[in-house]
Amino acid sequence: MSLEFYAGIDNFKVDAKGNISITEKLAGSALKNKLDELQKLKADGVVRVTIESAVTRYTEKIDAETLEPVEYYERDIKGVWTTVENEQTSLDVGEEQTIEREEEITADVVDKFLLTEKYELKSDFDPKKVLIRIAEGYTFDEIASELKAESASELIKKLSEARIEYAGMAKAWYEVKEDDDEE
Structure with a gap:
């Protein structure tokens, strides 16, 4: 299962342990009818992410x-x-x-x-x-x-x-x- 959408990188930060948190910002319609798929991906716990410039x-x-x-x-x-x-x-x-x-x-x-x-x-x-x-x-x-x-x-x-x-x-x-x- 995969999702593809356009988003902006709103913020990213590195904590003391070296973990990186990336916050993406996108219009509500960008994932229209895909929130269930997003929830399933979140439940998996691990996803592969490719970020490329739009x-x-x-x-x-x-x-x-x-x-x-x-x-x-x-x-x-x-x-x-x-x-x-x-x-x-x-x-x-x-x-x-x-x-x-x-x-x-x-x-x-x-x-x-x-x-x-x-x-x-x-x-x-x-x-x-x-x-x-x-x-x-x-x-x-x-x-x-x-x-x-x-x-x-x-x-x-x-x-x-x-x-x-x-x-x-x-x-x-x-x-x-x-x-x-x-x-």
Whole structure:
């Protein structure tokens, strides 16, 4: 049995014996209909905890002269999200000059994109398959075994790498979605 939810770390402290107490804070709806499962896990006395950041940080390349992104993302006529290279607008025909800008997006937005949208896989790892299994209640250990991954930690690492890979695309999707929702 496992539970997955988004929470903030409200506090943590270390007592004199070296025991660490972690307090998480989450909206009441985050565990909606899962309080019985939480009670069963508490009764077990011991649980395995994996804490990972829900913020996905990625690098966006920017044209140093125009300050425009080097690439952008859009849906093609088949509804598939693709990466499009910005045409060089600089008059300098020499080596392209780019700067890198750090961006952030929450993992839940990237996950919603990966679950609901069409996109070309950038590797042989399919994040959608993993996210579907997580939503169905499978543990990372079970999914790792099913996908013949080395370990649950390796699976989590691959999922984090995929989130970074698709973060820019997810951000573009989210902005379009927000615009559509406002209309």
